[in-house]
Amino acid sequence: MARIGLAALSLWTVAASAAAPACDKPVYLTLDTGTMSVAPLVAEVLDRQKVNVTFFAAAERTVEGGDSLDNHWRAWWKARAAAGDEFASHTYDHVYWRGDEKSVAPRFRVQPSAGALAGRQFTWTAAEYCANIEQASQRIVDLTGKKPLPLFRAPGGKTSPKLLAEARKCGYEHVGWSPAGFLGDELPSDKYPNDKLLAQALQNIRAGDILLAHLGIRSRQDPWAPAVLEPLIVGLKREGFCFRTLREHPKYKEWIAAHDQPAAAATPTPARQP
Template sequence: MKTFLKTGCIVCTLFLLGTLFYEWIYPDIFITASARADEGLIEFLPTDAPVVALTFDTVSESDTTSQILDILETNQVPAAFFITGAWADAHPEDVKQIAKAGHILGSSGENHKNMVQLSDAECEHELAALHQKIKDRTGLDMTFFRPPYGASTPQLIQLAKNCGYTTIGWSCDSMDWKDYDSEAIINAVCRNSQLKSGAIIRMHLGTENTPEALKAIILNLKERGYDFVPLSEVL
């Protein structure tokens, strides 16, 4: 009996130490989980109407912006694009085309840094630098912010609010950033348990199979009675 209890204590201790070590090595995972429970992080639009919002994050490896914009125009679907300073510098014409098409430009900071690891001053610089860059290039004032890596805290959300931003998360992740094939991306959205009124869908620019999947997702959701609305229509 004593041996059993001793073994149990050792196992519990090792599990606790392993959890603490994992949290220390990968803080984003734990920070994100806690932030999602915070009321300041918007993961659903505050509506009971059968509407959803489509959002895109940007990556720099490749570019599918023209394809995505063509699909959105053909289907008359609005979207929000959360960009970084590096992406804006690498794709200046895409930034202009997104704005010209009437879509929302949102911020993920100048350098896509994990802002929970930065000082308040550094966070403010991340937001201000990109804000001014986009203002100079498009004349637009960005008002929506998506924290890089989804990592956030109530303090960061409040800081963003003080800088004029509403912080946007997501409720349905397409998982296209994992380079899944189009069918897997479609299923990740269309079979998602969080796909309901007010859902915010997250996709990416620059991922190979996203354009093909996007066509099917739009068709599927429209057939199910969902309308696509811009974030600004509800928030």
């Protein structure tokens, strides 16, 4: 039954995507997990504005003391899946690449910033790095019943050509962000107030840009979301932009079609239209 349900979901997703109104100014809003401090407010904005996004998820420490992929957030993640959002891995332990090792077999210096090993440096094989990408993907399946996209985002966007090549071998294509798509929610509030970040984004974002923000940044005193998020969405819509998930991004569509495999049953829910 699960296999049948997923096949139906896959067919429905393709049909829904094909039925989406034409748009010549798409942008792709992506949200990394962070502290989850503004996650409920972000969800309210997305629902109100009828916008779908792509979440990159890691098990990061939250303001409640747990992590962003623990059972406390199960209902939240499940609701995002039901709303039509997409998901991808941010590595389970939010693992920073620190360098390539000089070795015959690919090995990488890494440093998790979440989980029991946070702050320590390790040398991992390609298989170990891939396993951490996969762990986050599988946890998303466990929480939502929806298979994540075969994509990942390295924390901080830090990678090497060798790392990216090994990730592709295990089925994951890397996604960064556009220069204008860095929305600035990680920057200090005193130097980069919300009104400045909003004006900058509205001025510089162009069609095709991948946008990046988070579900909570511990160090920012004046939270970026939802203060900037909704005015940004409204402003971009006013300028003729539409919001799409990475499933529809021309750079990744073929990769997703070739590597996307069903994993667990989920209930089809119509995707939003802008």
